Amino acid sequence: MKRAGTDGGDPFTRERSRALAARKLLPWVVASGAGAAALVKVAGATWGGAAGFFGAGLLAAVFVWTLSIARCPFCGRPLPRPGAARAASRGARGCERCSGASGDAARAERS
Numbered sequence: 001m002k003r004a005g006t007d008g009g010d011p012f013t014r015e016r017s018r019a020l021a022a023r024k025l026l027p028w029v030v031a032s033g034a035g036a037a038a039l040v041k042v043a044g045a046t047w048g049g050a051a052g053f054f055g056a057g058l059l060a061a062v063f064v065w066t067l068s069i070a071r072c073p074f075c076g077r078p079l080p081r082p083g084a085a086r087a088a089s090r091g092a093r094g095c096e097r098c099s100g101a102s103g104d105a106a107r108a109e110r111s
């Protein structure tokens with residue numbers, strides 16, 4: 001693993017870039033799951049056999065999808081996306097660190 005340095009060492013930035021990488025991976029996982037099921041069916045398997053492959057692909061997709069959600073490294077709550085930070089963070093506010101990091105507006109309101 002490369003030592004953090006390009007991201008400035010901010011745990012939130014690192015978590016977001018990790019989640020983004022997982023999100024980019026997601027279509028490939030879905031496609032390979034569906035592709036594997038199609039191949040198995042073409043190869044002469046029953047629909048049940050193909051569905052088994054598709055189910056495995058679906059499980060992998062769900063797993064990658066959970067990885068694609070950026071979470072607060074301190075309290076584990078999902079981080080709001082940078083674009084929609086303000087509206088989303090009002091309802092479910094995380095710990096002191098991620099509520100502060102998710103929007104400067106929230107910090108300004110309190111002070």
Ligand SMILES: [Zn+2]
Nearest residue numbers: 072075095098
């Ligand atoms: Zn937090």
